[in-house]
Amino acid sequence: SQTIHQWPATLVQPVGSPLSLECTVEGTSNPNLYWYRQAAGRGLQLLFYSVGIGQISSEVPQNLSASRPQDRQFILSSKKLLLSDSGFYLCASQRGPPNEKLFFGSGTQLSVL
Amino acid sequence: KNEVEQSPQNLTAQEGEFITINCSYSVGISALHWLQQHPGGGIVSLFMLSSGKKKHGRLIATINIQEKHSSLHITASHPRDSAVYICAVEVGRKLTFGTGTRLTIIP
Numbered sequence: 001s002q003t004i005h006q007w008p009a010t011l012v013q014p015v016g017s018p019l020s021l022e023c024t025v026e027g028t029s030n031p032n033l034y035w036y037r038q039a040a041g042r043g044l045q046l047l048f049y050s051v052g053i054g055q056i057s058s059e060v061p062q063n064l065s066a067s068r069p070q071d072r073q074f075i076l077s078s079k080k081l082l083l084s085d086s087g088f089y090l091c092a093s094q095r096g097p098p099n100e101k102l103f104f105g106s107g108t109q110l111s112v113l
Numbered sequence: 114k115n116e117v118e119q120s121p122q123n124l125t126a127q128e129g130e131f132i133t134i135n136c137s138y139s140v141g142i143s144a145l146h147w148l149q150q151h152p153g154g155g156i157v158s159l160f161m162l163s164s165g166k167k168k169h170g171r172l173i174a175t176i177n178i179q180e181k182h183s184s185l186h187i188t189a190s191h192p193r194d195s196a197v198y199i200c201a202v203e204v205g206r207k208l209t210f211g212t213g214t215r216l217t218i219i220p
Contacts, residue, residue, distance in 0.1 A: 032206055038154075043212035044199065051206065059207070088154050102146055102201075102208075104156040 002027040006091045006105030013112055019064075019078040021108050023091030026072070033074040034092040035066055044090065050074060086112045116140055119200050119211035127219055132187040134214045136200030139181065144203040147174050147185050149196045150213065156199070159185070192218045 003026040013019060025031055035047040046059045048066035056066050063082050067075045074091060091105040118137045126132055136145070147159040160167050160174040162183065167174050171190075176183040187194055195218050200211040 034208070036210075044201075044210040046208060046210075049206060090154075090156060092156075101161050102148070102158045104148075104158070107154040107156075109154065 002031070002093050002095070002103040004091055004093055004103050004105035006108060008108060009106065010109045011111070013081050013110065015083055015112055016080050019076070019081050019085070019110070021076040021089055021091075021110075023074040023076075023105055024072055025074075025093045025103075028072075028093065028095045030071055031093040031095050033068065034094070035074065035076045036090045036092060038088040038090065040087070048076070081112045083112050086110055116209050117200055117202055117211040119198075119214050121214060122212070123215045123217075125217045125219065126190055128191060130190050130218075132190050132194070132216065132218075134185045134198050134200075134216070136183045136185070136211055137181060138183075138200075138202045138209075140202070140204060140209075142178075142181075142202040142204055145176055145183050146201040146203065146208070147183075148199040148201060150199060151196050159198075187216075190218045192220050194218050 005024045032051050034049045036044045037047055038044050048058055050056050050068045053068055064078050089108045093103045094100050116139050120135045144161055144163045146161050148156050149159050150156045162174055162176045171188045173186040197213040197215050199213045201208045
């Protein structure tokens with residue numbers, strides 16, 4: 001079974017400030033990794049996914065970027081936060097190939113003020 | 114139109130009732146996931162289905178690939194089952210999520 005470590009749990013940042021959210025995975029190797037965002041009252045939206053080190057696919061044009069510097073590390077970043085970046089961010093892991101069970105981190109509640 | 118539609122959006126039931134949550138999708142998929150999100154935001158994977166039926170405790174999930182439909186059933190519902198239940202379909206490596214069903218079980 002995989003364990004997903006995601007931090008911080010909550011974050012309040014001013015508009016225009018940078019962002020770095022980190023996600024690390026235990027219990028598997030070479031997983032598919034995902035960043036999702038859940039805006040208040042809405043469903044989960046896929047932001048980025050990665051099938052390996054340095055391989056990032058972006059699903060939605062936006063103010064955010066992602067990096068995978070190590071096999072089990074996935075980082076979500078922004079150079080300048082916007083108000084619209086507020087939301088609940090979730091990291092997820094899925095052992096490749098597809099059709100495997102998903103494991104989620106505990107999430108980060110980001111408020112941009 | 115969302116590729117994944119869930120119904121109902123909200124469901125309130127008395128403890129002990131049999132619960133059914135439905136999920137319909139419009140694309141060919143490789144798998145379907147049922148997830149449970151608790152008030153704190155944490156998400157737990159309940160089932161991953163590609164065909165047929167799976168059972169875990171009081172939870173049962175079924176999928177009909179031809180009809181592009183899946184159901185999640187909860188037998189003998191309990192207040193601790195109160196949560197948002199999310200259906201997600203998998204196409205290749207991409208997951209598309211429904212907006213969830215908020216279930217409230219009243220003691």
